[in-house]
Amino acid sequence: MTRNTGRVLGVNGNMVNVEFDGAIAKNEVGYIRQGDIRLKGEVIRINGNIAALQVFEMTGGIVVGDEVEFTGEMLSVELGPGLLTQIYDGLQNPLPELARQCGFFLQRGVYLQALPNLDWEFTPTVSVGDIVKAGDTIATVPEGLFTHQIMVPFDLVGSFTVTSINKAGTYKTRDIICTIEDSKKKKIELSMVFSWPVKKAIQLYSERLRPVEPMTTKIRIIDTLLPVAKGGTYCTPGPFGAGKTVLQHATSRNAEVDIVIIAACGERAGEVVEILKEFPELIDPKTGRSLMERTIIICNTSSMPVASREASVYTAVTIAEYYRQMGLDILLLADSTSRWAQAMREMSGRLEEIPGEEAFPAYLESRIAEFYERAGIVRLHDGKIGSVTIGGTVSPAGGNFEEPVTQATLKVVGAFHGLSRERSDARKYPAIDPLTSWSKYTGIIKQSDVEQMRRVLHGSHEVNQMMKVVGEEGTSVNDYVTYQMGELLDSCYLQQNTFDPIDTSVAPERQKHVFAKLRHLMNMPLTFETKSDVRRVFNNLRQLLLDWNNTLWESDEFKAAEAALDEAFKALM
């Protein structure tokens, strides 16, 4: 194949105009030659024989006339065994390996192989003569906790006959392990790795299913009140410092899924470091293995090139879809989708496109919708069920949800966990606003029971608002009880201390158990003489509940604390 070439015509920020010969495709990758180094870019617009290349590196030093090589390939990621535990930048460069080669700083123009060429225990699952098509499993290798399926590359069209397949044994990632041929007898050699263009959804499944099974996070306010379903989507908008990242990190540790992919998109490098250093040390109680073994990190932080930030969320979701094809449940957490949207905005500005609201491009909404559409729970061709759940944070300018990214996201997601400045200021964490947030999914607790809690919370809020108008003295004792009940549910159930070893993750069984207790309290006919009686009783209940939260599930202390609470309930009868 002849590679097309071109020459740099102009540079504006990370947008480079290139005059090219021959035919090139939109989203094709090109490299700008700078002496020994090559700077990677992606074609995002073609006009006559001029291509606009968004360059994934700092563009300092580029000179008009510099040579450009086009690859004929779209921006892609490598898929195969060895992805788990990796830490990649937005273009799937392995960062620890990069650090070994280049030291403290990210060097321009260094692109490493995404998958190391490791040994794998290979077991074939097809034989010579079998007919296969894209996505079919031809072999398996154990990858950490999982049986990694080696599949026919997803981009091969039609049916193929297996003409050779290696015996069981140890092979390297890039060894040829199988050959197949198409109906015209054209042979294709397969290794355990193939690539896939990141901006294209992988759709090798027989049907999409409705997300109904809860994906528990061990965060009470989410699992009980604002649940997320496997294969569902949710967003977490909130002003700076309200707790989006802390919430996502807690979710990445505790979520009941097989694999977690963290896309740190245009946020702080330090936050990724926390995961990087802590996850290998943390043991997943479910598997007894380190949390890192089920984690992949895509890390394109705020000071890394903005074009690869744009690519990073696609890299992440493509890897998620790949593992979904093995019948696994994947959770993708993107922090923050606003930075991705801003990357699109910067690009659009340099292309001099007609700006929409707040200078975001007109296609912002459709891009956001396309991204979240890549979540879903599917029945695969082999009958297995796999899912990709997507949770994205949104960082609205000025903390105001009436802005393009939040609004576009709210249109497409299944749950909305809105963080409130008021709650985070008052250190009421997680600062998800229980009244304005919503979820279309069903959680671990009966819907009607959840509704009861919601009614109490609303009632309590209303009384509190009213008290601000008529004062406490103008409020009836009964209303005051409603108010205190809501406050109690908030401080002892909805609030949860992420930094406390016990409270940080609360298993669904415990949530159900505690919730039942609280429902019992909500159902009790409570009568009091005075408001200070109410306050006294509720202060006591709060103390008992907080101390109960602080005990290990089903331990003796847990039972003792529960007994103390039961006593206090009895005294109320």
Next chain:
Amino acid sequence: MQKIYSKIESIVGNVITVRAKGVANGELAVVASAGSTSFANVIKLDGDLVSLQIFSGATGTSTGDHVRFLGNPMRVSSSPNLLGRVFDGTGSPRDNKPELKEEMIDIGGPSVNPAKRIIPRNMIRTGIPMIDLFNTLVESQKLPIFSVSGEPYNELLARIALQAEVDLIILGGMGLKYDDYLYFKDTLEEGGAMNRTIMFVHTASDPTVECMLVPDMALAVAEKFALEGKKVLVLLTDMTNFADAMKEMAITMDQVPSNRGYPGDLYTQLASRYEKAVDFEGAGSVTILAATTMPGDDVTHPIPDNTGYITEGQYYLKGGRIEPFGSLSRLKQQVNSATRDDHRALMDGMIRLYASFKEALEKQSMGFMMSEWDEKLLKYGALFEEKMMDLSVNIPLERALDLGWEILGDCFEPNETGLRSDLIRARWPKHLGE
């Protein structure tokens, strides 16, 4: 070979264009007119049309001026001789001492590989309870002081700089009032810290564009010393001037503004500076304390808003005090598990009660009768503001924690605090009983 171009095609704002070949994006140039010279750098290439921004501003630039390309990007000296010296926004001496040309390094260098960072772990003690107890400052943190102009943010920066145990202080002044510049100089001299200080100062009377170089200059030098094992504290004041200079440039370049005239890449631009804060594995660290004045005391203004999304918290300075609301240190949890077992619980618990106090205050201002509980909160709020928030308080963290319990004990019954019983048993002031 250096070629000189003498035909300037256009002059718009502080940006000029010349026709030249073989020029690199980001390259530095010297623009010489009859009486003066200024640095400029290449910000856009379009065929042979080269756009440059002139650091000293284009006022007086003529189409007949000479442009000489230097073949390298902007650089700054990083030699130990910088210590005790004062430079302007382009790195030229401000103190009548010789120019420094040794160990020149590029400014605005590449970012640190996240895989090479380590988790910050050293608390920086300041003696200020609103910082040490409630929003602990940590080595390698990036943290601005949000404030209205007129607040003593420069005093606070200088105080922390002197109190912090760092090897090197680098001051980056942007649009600094001359008096403030002298204040920093005098204070650091009096504190005996001038010999471990380097200053890059752009004053309010200097050309605007020059201030855009100050953070890069200061941070490039800081990074170099940190790699050599030094703990470096960088003070950047006032980043709002930096952002405004960027806005001016964006408008000159006809960029579509995204929010109140600010360019869409404001976040990225600020982040690439603040992200230079780092703790290097096996070497030193860079801590960044900045001042960000909020136009119109509006924290949702694009400058503080974008900053807040980038930095690791902020100190919200208002009425001469660090406000409990709006102030945050995101790195506090890295260090406050090791300070004292009651630190975390007390820090959150006391702020929760302060929030309730604010509600009570609101009710009081509406003229409602205060309940017994409201009265307690009012007493608590007053004590909290006097003993914790007043900036003249200067006590170690441990004393501040004890003081916290004393205030709680003075105002509340234990089960009114929302704190866990085991902590209360251990820490409730003994003379009061539980």
